[in-house]
Every structure is written in C-alpha cells, then in structure tokens.
Amino acid sequence: xxxxxxxxxxxxxxxxxxxxxxxxxxxxxxxxxxxxxxxxxxxxxxxxxxxxxxxxxxxxxxxxxxxxxxxxxxxxxxxxxxxxxxxxxxxxxxxxxxxxxxxxxxxxxxxxxxxxxxxxxxxxxxxxxxxxxxxxxxxxxxxxxxxxxxxxxxxxxxxxxxxxxxxxxxxxxxxxxxxxxxxxxxxxxxxxxxxxxxxxxxxxxxxxxxxxxxxxxxxxxxxxxxxxxxxxxxxxxxxxxxxxxxxxxxxxxxxxxxxxxxxxxxxxxxxxxxxxxxxxxxxxxxxxxxxxxxxxxxxx
Amino acid sequence: xxxxxxxxxxxxxxxxxxxxxxxxxxxxxxxxxxxxxxxxxxxxxxxxxxxxxxxxxxxxxxxxxxxxxxxxxxxxxxxxxxxxxxxxxxxxxxxxxxxxxxxxxxxxxxxxxxxxxxxxxxxxxxxxxxxxxxxxxxxxxxxxxxxxxxxxxxxxxxxxxxxxxxxxxxxxxxxxxxxxxxxxxxxxxxxxxxxxxxxxxxxxxxxxxxxxxxxxxxxx
Numbered sequence: 001x002x003x004x005x006x007x008x009x010x011x012x013x014x015x016x017x018x019x020x021x022x023x024x025x026x027x028x029x030x031x032x033x034x035x036x037x038x039x040x041x042x043x044x045x046x047x048x049x050x051x052x053x054x055x056x057x058x059x060x061x062x063x064x065x066x067x068x069x070x071x072x073x074x075x076x077x078x079x080x081x082x083x084x085x086x087x088x089x090x091x092x093x094x095x096x097x098x099x100x101x102x103x104x105x106x107x108x109x110x111x112x113x114x115x116x117x118x119x120x121x122x123x124x125x126x127x128x129x130x131x132x133x134x135x136x137x138x139x140x141x142x143x144x145x146x147x148x149x150x151x152x153x154x155x156x157x158x159x160x161x162x163x164x165x166x167x168x169x170x171x172x173x174x175x176x177x178x179x180x181x182x183x184x185x186x187x188x189x190x191x192x193x194x195x196x197x198x199x200x201x202x203x204x205x206x207x208x209x210x211x212x213x214x215x216x217x218x219x220x221x222x223x224x225x226x227x228x229x230x231x232x233x234x235x236x237x238x239x240x241x242x243x244x245x246x247x248x249x250x251x252x253x254x255x256x257x258x259x260x261x262x263x264x265x266x267x268x269x270x271x272x273x274x275x276x277x278x279x280x281x282x283x284x285x286x287x288x289x290x291x292x293x294x295x296x297x298x299x300x
Numbered sequence: 301x302x303x304x305x306x307x308x309x310x311x312x313x314x315x316x317x318x319x320x321x322x323x324x325x326x327x328x329x330x331x332x333x334x335x336x337x338x339x340x341x342x343x344x345x346x347x348x349x350x351x352x353x354x355x356x357x358x359x360x361x362x363x364x365x366x367x368x369x370x371x372x373x374x375x376x377x378x379x380x381x382x383x384x385x386x387x388x389x390x391x392x393x394x395x396x397x398x399x400x401x402x403x404x405x406x407x408x409x410x411x412x413x414x415x416x417x418x419x420x421x422x423x424x425x426x427x428x429x430x431x432x433x434x435x436x437x438x439x440x441x442x443x444x445x446x447x448x449x450x451x452x453x454x455x456x457x458x459x460x461x462x463x464x465x466x467x468x469x470x471x472x473x474x475x476x477x478x479x480x481x482x483x484x485x486x487x488x489x490x491x492x493x494x495x496x497x498x499x500x501x502x503x504x505x506x507x508x509x510x511x512x513x514x515x516x517x518x519x520x
Binding site: 035051052 | 424
C-alpha cells in the first residue's frame with residue numbers, strides 16, 4: 001500500500017478526497033462518521049456518500065463548520081476537494097462541564113465574599129474588643145472554608161453536631177438571616193462545610209425569592225434527616241425545574257442570580273447519598289435536602 | 301443514451317438526498333427551538349421549510365422530464381415512481397417539522413411544563429430514520445430501509461408514552477391544559493412525521509425488490 005494512504009488509514013481524523021464530484025478516497029474514520037462503506041464509496045458521486053447538504057456545500061465553497069452527524073458533533077474543514085472530519089463530541093461535552101464548574105464555583109464564592117467584606121467593614125469601624133475578636137475569628141473560619149472549597153476538599157469528620165451551630169456564621173455573612181426561625185434538634189454527621197454551602201444557598205433563595213417568615217428546620221424521615229428551609233411564598237409553577245442548572249423561577253425575573261444555587265445543593269445532597277427537593281406545603285414552599293443518617297461517619 | 305439516463309437519475313438522487321438532509325436539519329432546529337426554548341432556531345426551521353417546498357417542485361419537474369426524455373423501464377422506472385410518490389411524503393414530513401417549530405415559538409417565553417425528554421427522544425429516533433433513509437437510497441440498502449420501519453415502532457411507543465403522561469398532567473392540574481394540549485400536538489407532529497418516513501421506506505423497499513408489499517408483510 002502507498003505509504004501516504006497507509007498513514008491516512010490509521011489517522012484519527014477523517015479524510016474524504018473528492019475529484020470531479022466523485023469520491024477518490026475515504027479513510028476508515030470518515031467512513032465511520034459518515035456511515036459509509038469505504039470499499040463501495042470510491043468512485044461514487046460525493047453527494048451519495050456524504051448524504052448531508054452542509055458537507056456538499058462546504059465541499060463546493062470551502063471553509064469550516066461544526067455539524068451534527070448521526071448523533072456526533074463533527075468539526076469539518078473543507079479545502080480544495082478535501083474534507084477533514086474531526087469528532088468533537090467529547091471535547092464539547094468536556095468544555096460544557098468545565099464551564100458549568102467554573103460558574104458554580106463563582107456562584108459559591110459570591111455571597112461569602114460579600115459577607116467577608118461586611119466583616120472587614122466592622123473591623124474598620126473601631127469595634128469593641130470582643131466584637132473585633134469575633135469578627136476576626138469568623139473571617140479566619142470563612143477564609144479557611146473557602147480555601148477548602150477551592151481545593152475541592154471536605155472537612156474532616158466531626159462528631160454529631162446540630163445545624164444551629166452554623167447560625168452565628170450564617171447571620172454574619174447574610175444579614176437577612178437574623179430574622180430566621182430555627183427548629184433543628186436532629187444531630188447531623190455530614191460534612192459541615194458542605195452543609196453550610198447547602199444552608200447558605202437555601203436561606204439566600206428563601207430571603208430573595210420567598211416571603212417571610214422563613215424557617216430553618218430538620219425532620220427525621222425514613223432513615224434520613226431532612227434539612228429544609230420553609231418560606232410563606234405562593235405556590236410555584238414548577239419545583240423540579242429550579243434544580244436544572246441555569247434555570248430560574250418565573251418570579252426571579254429582575255432579581256440578580258445565576259440559577260445555579262439549587263443545582264449545587266442537589267449535587268452536594270447526592271454526594272451524601274441523599275437528594276434535594278422542593279415541594280409545596282400548606283403554609284408555603286419548602287426547599288431542602290435529605291441526608292442519610294450516618295453520612296460521613298465512614299470517612300472518619 | 302444509457303449514460304444520459306444515469307446522469308439524470310444521479311442528479312435526481314442527489315437532489316432527493318439533499319431534501320432528506322434539509323428536512324433533518326429542519327427537524328433538529330425545530331426540536332432545539334422547543335427543548336432549549338431557542339426562538340431563533342425555531343424561526344430558522346420555519347424558513348428552511350420553504351426551501352424544502354421549493355426543492356420538492358424542482359425534483360418533481362426533473363422526474364417528469366426524465367420520464368418524458370428517456371421512457372425508462374423496470375428498476376429505473378420504479379425508482380422514478382418511488383421518488384415521485386416519496387416527494388409528497390417528504391414534503392409533508394417537512395411541514396410537520398415546521399409545525400413543531402411553530403408550536404415551539406408559541407411555547408417559548410413560558411416556563412416549560414416539564415423537561416421535554418420524551419419529545420427529545422422522539423426527535424432523535426426520527427433523525428435516525430432520516431439517516432437510514434438516506435443510506436437506503438444512496439446505497440440501495442434494503443436493510444437500512446427495514447430499520448426505518450422498525451425505528452418508527454419506537455416512535456409510536458414514545459408517542460403513546462407521552463400522551464399518557466400529558467393526560468396525567470391535565471387531570472392533576474387543569475391550569476396546565478392549554479400548554480399540555482400544545483405539547484400533545486407537538487407529539488402528534490413527530491408521530492405523523494415518523495409515519496411519512498415509514499411510507500417512504502416502504503416505497504424504497506418496492507424500488508429495490510419490485511414487490512409491493514412492505515417488509516412486515518413479507519416476513520409474515
């Protein structure tokens with residue numbers, strides 16, 4: 001076999017060579033992407049082998065494009081009777097995932113950083129010694145948490161703890177949280193950093209889109225502890241849709257937000273082996289997570 | 301003489317494949333318009349349908365001219381008859397894709413009733429049917445034509461599934477009635493689109509085998 005042809009037979013990129021409107025050569029990668037028989041293709045009219053109007057147009061006019069071919073995304077480059085085909089399905093999927101990760105991380109930093117700015121203002125205002133010590137300690141704690149978040153690490157196992165232990169941090173970072181009603185008697189063993197992320201997102205949503213009073217509560221249900229935030233807002237059109245990344249509620253128009261909070265809450269809850277939910281209650285809307293009991297203990 | 305006929309038949313095949321490919325793109329755009337609530341893509345689908353309609357007339361003229369010029373017989377005549385009849389089905393298939401796009405435009409801007417997963421699956425199966433149809437015609441591949449018919453059974457099953465699902469929504473909450481009815485029409489458009497492609501596959505079967513009965517009857 002001609003060495004050039006042999007090289008193209010093994011290439012990961014697809015090549016279709018067309019002369020006078022007929023296929024002169026088609027390598028195995030191109031045959032796979034086009035679902036064509038390479039032995040039969042040679043000598044046949046290009047339109048019958050390519051069977052896609054965009055490929056024919058590119059072949060005639062030259063240039064490049066991304067097209068859908070039998071469920072794959074394919075980058076096509078056409079030059080002087082040659083079509084080069086590259087399967088970019090996985091690349092595009094990866095890029096999309098990375099972009100989503102970037103947006104999620106940005107979302108997770110925005111509210112805490114605004115809270116940290118508030119603490120710095122407190123320190124600037126010449127506070128009393130005990131307030132200064134408290135603000136500094138919160139600053140250190142929060143910076144350490146964000147550092148762990150950026151490194152993708154959870155917190156080491158801690159003995160069972162109660163959700164309201166996070167209350168002071170939450171109130172310092174999110175001033176509206178001082179109005180919350182708490183009823184959280186059930187002990188948790190899940191990672192505190194992640195639980196704080198969940199709580200911060202749920203409370204921020206309730207304060208921003210819901211109506212007061214906003215309550216934080218825990219319940220025990222089927223071997224799991226439900227952590228939920230309930231507000232007195234009206235019934236929503238679709239609860240499940242709000243968990244899809246980038247999708248926001250109809251009432252969210254004009255309110256700043258990225259639509260990523262609940263998607264992130266769900267991801268954390270699923271990482272615990274539980275799930276996140278939104279549902280209508282008689283008194284309002286509840287958004288929460290189910291945390292299987294004993295979650296985190298095996299990580300000790 | 302034979303050469304001139306082959307040239308005409310090839311041109312007609314190429315144009316028919318182009319029409320199949322255009323309908324496929326129209327369907328993709330209409331579905332993206334619906335699932336991603338992308339208004340611009342839905343509008344592109346409607347515009348593309350006009351191109352499909354114009355191509356139908358062009359191919360019809362080419363087929364009639366080829367019959368008049370060459371007076372073909374046997375398989376060549378069956379091919380031209382197949383194309384002539386399949387054109388109507390393919391044009392109707394394009395119309396149904398345009399209906400999906402129009403309904404997508406009507407639904408855009410409102411929160412979706414649900415995630416359109418089953419409708420997306422119907423569209424995917426129909427895209428596969430169009431790919432197989434193009435392969436059956438271009439490569440005279442009988443198996444590909446038979447797979448079109450089998451895939452249409454999947455489309456019908458998905459249609460049943462979505463109708464049941466939408467009925468449940470309507471019974472649970474009458475406020476969603478109008479949206480659910482529109483989605484019902486979308487599902488129906490996909491289902492009818494699949495049926496038209498099935499008709500074409502049956503004609504391709506006739507062209508390749510000379511037998512009028514479809515493969516399902518032949519198997520039985």
